[in-house]
Amino acid sequence: MKQGSIAHTEILAVDPGFTGALAWLSYDPETDTVSVRAVADMPLTYTKGSAKPQIDRDALVSLCQNPIYNPTLAIIEEVGAAPGQGVSSMFRFGYGAGLVAGVCAASGMGVRLVRPQHWQKWARKRPGKGAAREHAVDLFKDVADKLKRSKDHGRADAILIGYAHISEQLQRAPSMKPHGYQQIGIDFLAPRASAILADDAGLGKSMQMIGAANKAGHARILVECPAIGRVSWGLQFETWDTTGRPVYFYPFESGRKIPNGPCVIVVTYDWLSRGRNREKFIRALNAAQPFDLAICDEAHYLKTPTTARTKATYGARLDRKNSVTEHVAALWIASATLTPKHAGELYTHMKAILPEVLVALFGGQMPTKRQFEDRYCIVRHDGFGLKVEGNNPNTIPQLRDAIRPHLLMRRKVDVLKDLPPIQCVPLPFEVADKDLKAAAIDAFFADVPGGASDDEFLTLLGQAFADPAYAAKRRALGLVKVAPAVEWIVDFLTQTNRKLVIFAHHRDVIEQV
Numbered sequence: 001m002k003q004g005s006i007a008h009t010e011i012l013a014v015d016p017g018f019t020g021a022l023a024w025l026s027y028d029p030e031t032d033t034v035s036v037r038a039v040a041d042m043p044l045t046y047t048k049g050s051a052k053p054q055i056d057r058d059a060l061v062s063l064c065q066n067p068i069y070n071p072t073l074a075i076i077e078e079v080g081a082a083p084g085q086g087v088s089s090m091f092r093f094g095y096g097a098g099l100v101a102g103v104c105a106a107s108g109m110g111v112r113l114v115r116p117q118h119w120q121k122w123a124r125k126r127p128g129k130g131a132a133r134e135h136a137v138d139l140f141k142d143v144a145d146k147l148k149r150s151k152d153h154g155r156a157d158a159i160l161i162g163y164a165h166i167s168e169q170l171q172r173a174p175s176m177k178p179h180g181y182q183q184i185g186i187d188f189l190a191p192r193a194s195a196i197l198a199d200d201a202g203l204g205k206s207m208q209m210i211g212a213a214n215k216a217g218h219a220r221i222l223v224e225c226p227a228i229g230r231v232s233w234g235l236q237f238e239t240w241d242t243t244g245r246p247v248y249f250y251p252f253e254s255g256r257k258i259p260n261g262p263c264v265i266v267v268t269y270d271w272l273s274r275g276r277n278r279e280k281f282i283r284a285l286n287a288a289q290p291f292d293l294a295i296c297d298e299a300h301y302l303k304t305p306t307t308a309r310t311k312a313t314y315g316a317r318l319d320r321k322n323s324v325t326e327h328v329a330a331l332w333i334a335s336a337t338l339t340p341k342h343a344g345e346l347y348t349h350m351k352a353i354l355p356e357v358l359v360a361l362f363g364g365q366m367p368t369k370r371q372f373e374d375r376y377c378i379v380r381h382d383g384f385g386l387k388v389e390g391n392n393p394n395t396i397p398q399l400r401d402a403i404r405p406h407l408l409m410r411r412k413v414d415v416l417k418d419l420p421p422i423q424c425v426p427l428p429f430e431v432a433d434k435d436l437k438a439a440a441i442d443a444f445f446a447d448v449p450g451g452a453s454d455d456e457f458l459t460l461l462g463q464a465f466a467d468p469a470y471a472a473k474r475r476a477l478g479l480v481k482v483a484p485a486v487e488w489i490v491d492f493l494t495q496t497n498r499k500l501v502i503f504a505h506h507r508d509v510i511e512q513v
Helices: 057-064 087-106 116-123 131-139 141-146 150-172 180-189 205-216 227-240 277-287 308-314 343-353 355-361 369-376 396-406 412-418 434-444 454-464 468-480 482-495 507-512
Strands: 010-015 021-028 033-041 044-046 053-055 073-077 110-114 194-197 220-225 247-249 263-268 293-296 330-334 377-381 386-391
Touching: 010 087, 010 150, 021 150, 033 141, 033 150, 053 087, 057 087, 073 087, 073 116, 073 150, 087 110, 110 116, 110 150, 116 150, 131 141, 131 150, 141 150, 180 194, 180 205, 180 412, 194 205, 194 343, 194 396, 205 227, 205 293, 205 330, 220 227, 227 247, 227 263, 227 482, 277 308, 308 343, 330 343, 343 355, 343 369, 343 396, 355 396, 369 377, 369 386, 468 482, 468 507, 482 507
Parallel strands: 010 073, 073 110, 194 330, 220 263, 220 293, 247 263, 293 330
Antiparallel strands: 010 021, 021 033, 044 053, 377 386
């Protein structure tokens, strides 16, 4: 099994249903073995006059806070409503699953949700009734006496959920080691309260920021990003976070209330720019524990001081007062194109996160944007007004020297020795039409049996390429992704001076793009 090291060696795995269970698993790196320390059925209680059970909160708290096991991470199965399940049953189940996650978080554990398809793949769960118990016994002989009954399937699932997580983390550990230049970025960011990361696209800015947050011990993190990057940040934290912070996409998953304790809140510039959202979000922030760190991704979105998103992030006067970053302890911004046109676009960021640097450059006085541009840019009158035409080569070195301690910028040519010859970087898109997305995905995987191994899935996929009906499903899935892809393409072309080559398998997809 051994591939690398993992962050959490003591975990609690939970099948959160009323017939579910809890399993405590431990990984010993010295012997490279996984063991099941204990397993328990989900504690239930019955209210007077009702035959339907509820999760026993007090008993659950006692189990989660048992000092004998002391897990640092809880892995909880993320399940939806079953076909034909009534509204009342769905509410009870949802309440119970939320209670489990809340108790685990309140007990000091990081919380991660895992979908059934995901953990079943990593656990190599076999199809068929009773298969989970058989597989769990094959993996852990000493739990056989705890899985004798057919109703012990919840215990088996909990064990396999934990085993799947440990297996996945060990398999992924080698690829999760930062490149040399990324470790330099992590070490650069971690001790700083204000910093700018301006690496080229594709060099792993998100990974470096998460790694630095891990190193600095930042438990509560606020991430602001474009709408197109929302899903990607969730995946990045799932991959690189070593502390198990739960990730919430505000305002949808976390409601209007921001949770206390370790967490990541992801909010988009677009949402903050609309209506009274900024005021609502600031009230929610003020009602919760302060955040240790705010990350502003694609910070070139904030280069104009008068836009709603910039005011929401940096404040109306760029002093961060009455803004979403007012009370954060540290603020890091990232962009591969921080100043796409001229150095004057740096003023907004410097006044917000490096005001002392600006004041020092201008002899103890805070300059206006015009004064900043007059010194560091070439400004001409074109007959209609003043126009910035580029950087002033005589003064730019002074600005570069002043900002160097706070900015890290590498181009791909600088780190080629650390990069593979070809990089494949997935770009996750969020499809606005959820029903259309669900229909396309369900049709795509309709013929794949549950619990299929990776090899079986690839074999079925290869056979399907010759099936005309399957080709139509692939085309439908491609068309679903056109709208978010176009949004990303337009942003890339407008924010950079680079060219872009687009390939697609289906002609209809290219025509729509």
